[in-house]
Amino acid sequence: MKKLLHEIRNCTLCAEHLPLGPHPVLTAHPDAKILVVGQAPGTKxxxxGIPWNDQSGDRLxxxxxxxxxxxxxxxxFAIVPMGFCYPGKGKSGDLPPRPECAPTWHQKVLSELPNIELTLLIGQYAQRYYLKEKRYKTLAKTVKNYQDFLPEYIPTPHPSPRNTLWLRKNPWFELEVVPLLSERVQCLI
Structure with missing residues:
Protein backbone atom coordinates (compact mmCIF):
# COMPACT_ATOMS: atom_id res chain seq x y z
CA MET A 1 0.00 0.00 0.00
CA LYS A 2 2.81 2.44 0.83
CA LYS A 3 4.34 2.01 -2.62
CA LEU A 4 0.97 2.53 -4.32
CA LEU A 5 0.16 5.64 -2.28
CA HIS A 6 3.60 7.05 -3.11
CA GLU A 7 2.98 6.39 -6.80
CA ILE A 8 -0.46 8.06 -6.67
CA ARG A 9 0.80 11.08 -4.73
CA ASN A 10 3.42 11.60 -7.44
CA CYS A 11 0.96 11.21 -10.32
CA THR A 12 1.07 13.87 -13.04
CA LEU A 13 -1.25 12.11 -15.52
CA CYS A 14 -3.52 15.12 -16.04
CA ALA A 15 -1.21 17.90 -14.81
CA GLU A 16 -1.78 20.02 -17.92
CA HIS A 17 -5.50 20.28 -17.03
CA LEU A 18 -5.08 21.24 -13.37
CA PRO A 19 -5.07 25.00 -12.67
CA LEU A 20 -3.23 24.58 -9.34
CA GLY A 21 -1.07 21.70 -10.48
CA PRO A 22 -1.16 18.11 -9.26
CA HIS A 23 -1.58 17.45 -5.54
CA PRO A 24 -3.31 14.09 -5.14
CA VAL A 25 -5.20 13.86 -1.84
CA LEU A 26 -6.32 10.49 -0.46
CA THR A 27 -5.84 8.25 2.55
CA ALA A 28 -5.92 4.48 2.67
CA HIS A 29 -4.78 1.64 4.90
CA PRO A 30 -5.38 -2.11 4.50
CA ASP A 31 -7.22 -2.24 7.85
CA ALA A 32 -9.87 0.34 6.84
CA LYS A 33 -13.45 -0.90 7.00
CA ILE A 34 -15.19 2.13 5.51
CA LEU A 35 -14.43 3.61 2.11
CA VAL A 36 -15.46 7.21 1.41
CA VAL A 37 -15.70 7.99 -2.31
CA GLY A 38 -16.41 11.66 -2.97
CA GLN A 39 -15.82 13.97 -5.91
CA ALA A 40 -12.49 15.80 -5.89
CA PRO A 41 -10.66 18.13 -3.53
CA GLY A 42 -11.63 21.78 -3.36
CA THR A 43 -9.05 24.53 -3.00
CA LYS A 44 -8.88 24.30 0.80
CA GLY A 49 -3.58 18.09 1.70
CA ILE A 50 -6.23 16.92 4.20
CA PRO A 51 -9.32 15.31 2.62
CA TRP A 52 -12.72 16.73 3.60
CA ASN A 53 -10.99 19.55 5.49
CA ASP A 54 -13.76 22.06 4.81
CA GLN A 55 -17.44 22.76 5.51
CA SER A 56 -18.46 19.74 3.45
CA GLY A 57 -16.28 17.57 5.66
CA ASP A 58 -17.81 19.08 8.80
CA ARG A 59 -21.29 18.16 7.58
CA LEU A 60 -20.15 14.68 6.50
CA PHE A 77 -11.68 5.23 6.96
CA ALA A 78 -10.11 5.06 3.52
CA ILE A 79 -10.80 8.30 1.64
CA VAL A 80 -10.49 7.84 -2.11
CA PRO A 81 -12.19 10.53 -4.21
CA MET A 82 -13.15 10.13 -7.86
CA GLY A 83 -10.50 12.70 -8.70
CA PHE A 84 -7.47 13.08 -6.43
CA CYS A 85 -6.61 16.65 -7.46
CA TYR A 86 -8.46 19.98 -7.55
CA PRO A 87 -10.01 20.11 -11.05
CA GLY A 88 -10.61 23.88 -11.27
CA LYS A 89 -13.55 26.22 -11.04
CA GLY A 90 -16.64 25.94 -13.24
CA LYS A 91 -19.68 28.18 -13.74
CA SER A 92 -21.54 26.90 -10.68
CA GLY A 93 -18.83 25.44 -8.45
CA ASP A 94 -15.83 23.25 -9.01
CA LEU A 95 -15.41 21.33 -12.24
CA PRO A 96 -16.14 17.59 -12.26
CA PRO A 97 -13.35 15.21 -11.20
CA ARG A 98 -10.83 14.55 -13.95
CA PRO A 99 -11.93 11.46 -15.93
CA GLU A 100 -8.47 9.84 -15.91
CA CYS A 101 -8.19 9.37 -12.17
CA ALA A 102 -10.72 6.70 -11.13
CA PRO A 103 -10.10 4.33 -14.09
CA THR A 104 -6.35 4.61 -13.56
CA TRP A 105 -6.17 4.21 -9.80
CA HIS A 106 -9.36 3.02 -8.08
CA GLN A 107 -9.08 -0.70 -8.78
CA LYS A 108 -5.45 -0.68 -7.69
CA VAL A 109 -6.37 1.02 -4.40
CA LEU A 110 -9.40 -1.24 -3.83
CA SER A 111 -7.25 -4.33 -4.29
CA GLU A 112 -5.19 -3.12 -1.31
CA LEU A 113 -8.30 -2.60 0.88
CA PRO A 114 -9.46 -6.15 1.71
CA ASN A 115 -11.44 -5.20 4.83
CA ILE A 116 -13.87 -2.65 3.38
CA GLU A 117 -17.40 -3.47 4.58
CA LEU A 118 -19.14 -0.23 3.61
CA THR A 119 -18.59 2.23 0.78
CA LEU A 120 -20.13 5.69 0.93
CA LEU A 121 -20.84 6.96 -2.57
CA ILE A 122 -20.99 10.70 -2.12
CA GLY A 123 -22.50 12.56 -5.05
CA GLN A 124 -23.39 11.74 -8.62
CA TYR A 125 -19.88 11.04 -9.93
CA ALA A 126 -19.16 8.29 -7.39
CA GLN A 127 -22.64 6.85 -7.84
CA ARG A 128 -22.36 6.81 -11.62
CA TYR A 129 -18.96 5.11 -11.52
CA TYR A 130 -19.73 2.46 -8.91
CA LEU A 131 -23.44 1.76 -9.37
CA LYS A 132 -23.42 2.05 -13.17
CA GLU A 133 -26.80 0.90 -14.60
CA LYS A 134 -28.11 0.05 -11.11
CA ARG A 135 -28.41 3.73 -10.18
CA TYR A 136 -31.63 5.62 -10.74
CA LYS A 137 -32.12 8.51 -13.16
CA THR A 138 -31.60 11.17 -10.49
CA LEU A 139 -29.37 11.47 -7.47
CA ALA A 140 -32.46 11.97 -5.28
CA LYS A 141 -34.01 8.69 -6.47
CA THR A 142 -30.73 6.84 -6.08
CA VAL A 143 -30.30 8.11 -2.52
CA LYS A 144 -33.99 7.55 -1.69
CA ASN A 145 -33.60 3.91 -2.75
CA TYR A 146 -30.42 3.39 -0.73
CA GLN A 147 -31.75 0.01 0.51
CA ASP A 148 -31.22 -1.38 -3.00
CA PHE A 149 -27.46 -0.97 -2.57
CA LEU A 150 -27.01 -2.27 0.97
CA PRO A 151 -24.97 -3.70 2.57
CA GLU A 152 -22.09 -2.77 0.26
CA TYR A 153 -22.95 0.83 -0.61
CA ILE A 154 -24.81 3.79 0.81
CA PRO A 155 -25.29 6.60 -1.73
CA THR A 156 -25.57 10.14 -0.35
CA PRO A 157 -25.79 13.64 -1.73
CA HIS A 158 -22.65 15.73 -1.46
CA PRO A 159 -22.55 17.43 1.96
CA SER A 160 -21.52 20.74 0.41
CA PRO A 161 -23.18 23.93 1.68
CA ARG A 162 -24.29 24.34 -1.96
CA ASN A 163 -26.64 21.39 -1.35
CA THR A 164 -28.48 22.94 1.59
CA LEU A 165 -31.50 23.59 -0.63
CA TRP A 166 -31.50 19.92 -1.77
CA LEU A 167 -31.44 18.83 1.87
CA ARG A 168 -34.37 21.15 2.70
CA LYS A 169 -36.38 19.79 -0.24
CA ASN A 170 -35.57 16.20 0.73
CA PRO A 171 -35.95 16.07 4.54
CA TRP A 172 -36.32 12.27 4.36
CA PHE A 173 -32.55 12.05 3.82
CA GLU A 174 -31.65 13.37 7.27
CA LEU A 175 -34.63 11.60 8.87
CA GLU A 176 -34.16 8.16 7.27
CA VAL A 177 -30.75 7.75 5.68
CA VAL A 178 -28.46 9.66 8.07
CA PRO A 179 -29.50 7.63 11.16
CA LEU A 180 -28.90 4.37 9.30
CA LEU A 181 -25.61 5.68 7.94
CA SER A 182 -24.31 6.76 11.34
CA GLU A 183 -25.45 3.48 12.91
CA ARG A 184 -23.62 1.41 10.27
CA VAL A 185 -20.50 3.53 10.71
CA GLN A 186 -20.58 3.21 14.50
CA CYS A 187 -20.89 -0.57 14.23
CA LEU A 188 -17.87 -0.75 11.93
CA ILE A 189 -15.54 1.52 13.86
Whole structure:
Protein backbone atom coordinates (compact mmCIF):
# COMPACT_ATOMS: atom_id res chain seq x y z
CA MET A 1 0.00 0.00 0.00
CA LYS A 2 2.81 2.44 0.83
CA LYS A 3 4.34 2.01 -2.62
CA LEU A 4 0.97 2.53 -4.32
CA LEU A 5 0.16 5.64 -2.28
CA HIS A 6 3.60 7.05 -3.11
CA GLU A 7 2.98 6.39 -6.80
CA ILE A 8 -0.46 8.06 -6.67
CA ARG A 9 0.80 11.08 -4.73
CA ASN A 10 3.42 11.60 -7.44
CA CYS A 11 0.96 11.21 -10.32
CA THR A 12 1.07 13.87 -13.04
CA LEU A 13 -1.25 12.11 -15.52
CA CYS A 14 -3.52 15.12 -16.04
CA ALA A 15 -1.21 17.90 -14.81
CA GLU A 16 -1.78 20.02 -17.92
CA HIS A 17 -5.50 20.28 -17.03
CA LEU A 18 -5.08 21.24 -13.37
CA PRO A 19 -5.07 25.00 -12.67
CA LEU A 20 -3.23 24.58 -9.34
CA GLY A 21 -1.07 21.70 -10.48
CA PRO A 22 -1.16 18.11 -9.26
CA HIS A 23 -1.58 17.45 -5.54
CA PRO A 24 -3.31 14.09 -5.14
CA VAL A 25 -5.20 13.86 -1.84
CA LEU A 26 -6.32 10.49 -0.46
CA THR A 27 -5.84 8.25 2.55
CA ALA A 28 -5.92 4.48 2.67
CA HIS A 29 -4.78 1.64 4.90
CA PRO A 30 -5.38 -2.11 4.50
CA ASP A 31 -7.22 -2.24 7.85
CA ALA A 32 -9.87 0.34 6.84
CA LYS A 33 -13.45 -0.90 7.00
CA ILE A 34 -15.19 2.13 5.51
CA LEU A 35 -14.43 3.61 2.11
CA VAL A 36 -15.46 7.21 1.41
CA VAL A 37 -15.70 7.99 -2.31
CA GLY A 38 -16.41 11.66 -2.97
CA GLN A 39 -15.82 13.97 -5.91
CA ALA A 40 -12.49 15.80 -5.89
CA PRO A 41 -10.66 18.13 -3.53
CA GLY A 42 -11.63 21.78 -3.36
CA THR A 43 -9.05 24.53 -3.00
CA LYS A 44 -8.88 24.30 0.80
CA UNK A 45 -8.24 20.56 0.64
CA UNK A 46 -5.73 21.10 -2.17
CA UNK A 47 -3.88 23.65 -0.05
CA UNK A 48 -3.85 21.59 3.17
CA GLY A 49 -3.58 18.09 1.70
CA ILE A 50 -6.23 16.92 4.20
CA PRO A 51 -9.32 15.31 2.62
CA TRP A 52 -12.72 16.73 3.60
CA ASN A 53 -10.99 19.55 5.49
CA ASP A 54 -13.76 22.06 4.81
CA GLN A 55 -17.44 22.76 5.51
CA SER A 56 -18.46 19.74 3.45
CA GLY A 57 -16.28 17.57 5.66
CA ASP A 58 -17.81 19.08 8.80
CA ARG A 59 -21.29 18.16 7.58
CA LEU A 60 -20.15 14.68 6.50
CA UNK A 61 -18.60 13.98 9.91
CA UNK A 62 -21.82 15.21 11.52
CA UNK A 63 -23.85 12.78 9.39
CA UNK A 64 -21.49 9.95 10.37
CA UNK A 65 -21.38 11.01 14.03
CA UNK A 66 -17.58 10.75 14.14
CA UNK A 67 -14.87 13.07 15.40
CA UNK A 68 -12.12 14.47 13.20
CA UNK A 69 -9.64 12.11 14.89
CA UNK A 70 -11.78 9.07 14.10
CA UNK A 71 -12.51 10.20 10.54
CA UNK A 72 -8.82 10.77 9.81
CA UNK A 73 -7.74 7.43 11.25
CA UNK A 74 -6.80 5.56 8.04
CA UNK A 75 -7.25 2.21 9.78
CA UNK A 76 -10.96 3.07 10.04
CA PHE A 77 -11.68 5.23 6.96
CA ALA A 78 -10.11 5.06 3.52
CA ILE A 79 -10.80 8.30 1.64
CA VAL A 80 -10.49 7.84 -2.11
CA PRO A 81 -12.19 10.53 -4.21
CA MET A 82 -13.15 10.13 -7.86
CA GLY A 83 -10.50 12.70 -8.70
CA PHE A 84 -7.47 13.08 -6.43
CA CYS A 85 -6.61 16.65 -7.46
CA TYR A 86 -8.46 19.98 -7.55
CA PRO A 87 -10.01 20.11 -11.05
CA GLY A 88 -10.61 23.88 -11.27
CA LYS A 89 -13.55 26.22 -11.04
CA GLY A 90 -16.64 25.94 -13.24
CA LYS A 91 -19.68 28.18 -13.74
CA SER A 92 -21.54 26.90 -10.68
CA GLY A 93 -18.83 25.44 -8.45
CA ASP A 94 -15.83 23.25 -9.01
CA LEU A 95 -15.41 21.33 -12.24
CA PRO A 96 -16.14 17.59 -12.26
CA PRO A 97 -13.35 15.21 -11.20
CA ARG A 98 -10.83 14.55 -13.95
CA PRO A 99 -11.93 11.46 -15.93
CA GLU A 100 -8.47 9.84 -15.91
CA CYS A 101 -8.19 9.37 -12.17
CA ALA A 102 -10.72 6.70 -11.13
CA PRO A 103 -10.10 4.33 -14.09
CA THR A 104 -6.35 4.61 -13.56
CA TRP A 105 -6.17 4.21 -9.80
CA HIS A 106 -9.36 3.02 -8.08
CA GLN A 107 -9.08 -0.70 -8.78
CA LYS A 108 -5.45 -0.68 -7.69
CA VAL A 109 -6.37 1.02 -4.40
CA LEU A 110 -9.40 -1.24 -3.83
CA SER A 111 -7.25 -4.33 -4.29
CA GLU A 112 -5.19 -3.12 -1.31
CA LEU A 113 -8.30 -2.60 0.88
CA PRO A 114 -9.46 -6.15 1.71
CA ASN A 115 -11.44 -5.20 4.83
CA ILE A 116 -13.87 -2.65 3.38
CA GLU A 117 -17.40 -3.47 4.58
CA LEU A 118 -19.14 -0.23 3.61
CA THR A 119 -18.59 2.23 0.78
CA LEU A 120 -20.13 5.69 0.93
CA LEU A 121 -20.84 6.96 -2.57
CA ILE A 122 -20.99 10.70 -2.12
CA GLY A 123 -22.50 12.56 -5.05
CA GLN A 124 -23.39 11.74 -8.62
CA TYR A 125 -19.88 11.04 -9.93
CA ALA A 126 -19.16 8.29 -7.39
CA GLN A 127 -22.64 6.85 -7.84
CA ARG A 128 -22.36 6.81 -11.62
CA TYR A 129 -18.96 5.11 -11.52
CA TYR A 130 -19.73 2.46 -8.91
CA LEU A 131 -23.44 1.76 -9.37
CA LYS A 132 -23.42 2.05 -13.17
CA GLU A 133 -26.80 0.90 -14.60
CA LYS A 134 -28.11 0.05 -11.11
CA ARG A 135 -28.41 3.73 -10.18
CA TYR A 136 -31.63 5.62 -10.74
CA LYS A 137 -32.12 8.51 -13.16
CA THR A 138 -31.60 11.17 -10.49
CA LEU A 139 -29.37 11.47 -7.47
CA ALA A 140 -32.46 11.97 -5.28
CA LYS A 141 -34.01 8.69 -6.47
CA THR A 142 -30.73 6.84 -6.08
CA VAL A 143 -30.30 8.11 -2.52
CA LYS A 144 -33.99 7.55 -1.69
CA ASN A 145 -33.60 3.91 -2.75
CA TYR A 146 -30.42 3.39 -0.73
CA GLN A 147 -31.75 0.01 0.51
CA ASP A 148 -31.22 -1.38 -3.00
CA PHE A 149 -27.46 -0.97 -2.57
CA LEU A 150 -27.01 -2.27 0.97
CA PRO A 151 -24.97 -3.70 2.57
CA GLU A 152 -22.09 -2.77 0.26
CA TYR A 153 -22.95 0.83 -0.61
CA ILE A 154 -24.81 3.79 0.81
CA PRO A 155 -25.29 6.60 -1.73
CA THR A 156 -25.57 10.14 -0.35
CA PRO A 157 -25.79 13.64 -1.73
CA HIS A 158 -22.65 15.73 -1.46
CA PRO A 159 -22.55 17.43 1.96
CA SER A 160 -21.52 20.74 0.41
CA PRO A 161 -23.18 23.93 1.68
CA ARG A 162 -24.29 24.34 -1.96
CA ASN A 163 -26.64 21.39 -1.35
CA THR A 164 -28.48 22.94 1.59
CA LEU A 165 -31.50 23.59 -0.63
CA TRP A 166 -31.50 19.92 -1.77
CA LEU A 167 -31.44 18.83 1.87
CA ARG A 168 -34.37 21.15 2.70
CA LYS A 169 -36.38 19.79 -0.24
CA ASN A 170 -35.57 16.20 0.73
CA PRO A 171 -35.95 16.07 4.54
CA TRP A 172 -36.32 12.27 4.36
CA PHE A 173 -32.55 12.05 3.82
CA GLU A 174 -31.65 13.37 7.27
CA LEU A 175 -34.63 11.60 8.87
CA GLU A 176 -34.16 8.16 7.27
CA VAL A 177 -30.75 7.75 5.68
CA VAL A 178 -28.46 9.66 8.07
CA PRO A 179 -29.50 7.63 11.16
CA LEU A 180 -28.90 4.37 9.30
CA LEU A 181 -25.61 5.68 7.94
CA SER A 182 -24.31 6.76 11.34
CA GLU A 183 -25.45 3.48 12.91
CA ARG A 184 -23.62 1.41 10.27
CA VAL A 185 -20.50 3.53 10.71
CA GLN A 186 -20.58 3.21 14.50
CA CYS A 187 -20.89 -0.57 14.23
CA LEU A 188 -17.87 -0.75 11.93
CA ILE A 189 -15.54 1.52 13.86
Missing amino acids: VHNT RHWLQVSRDTFYDPTK
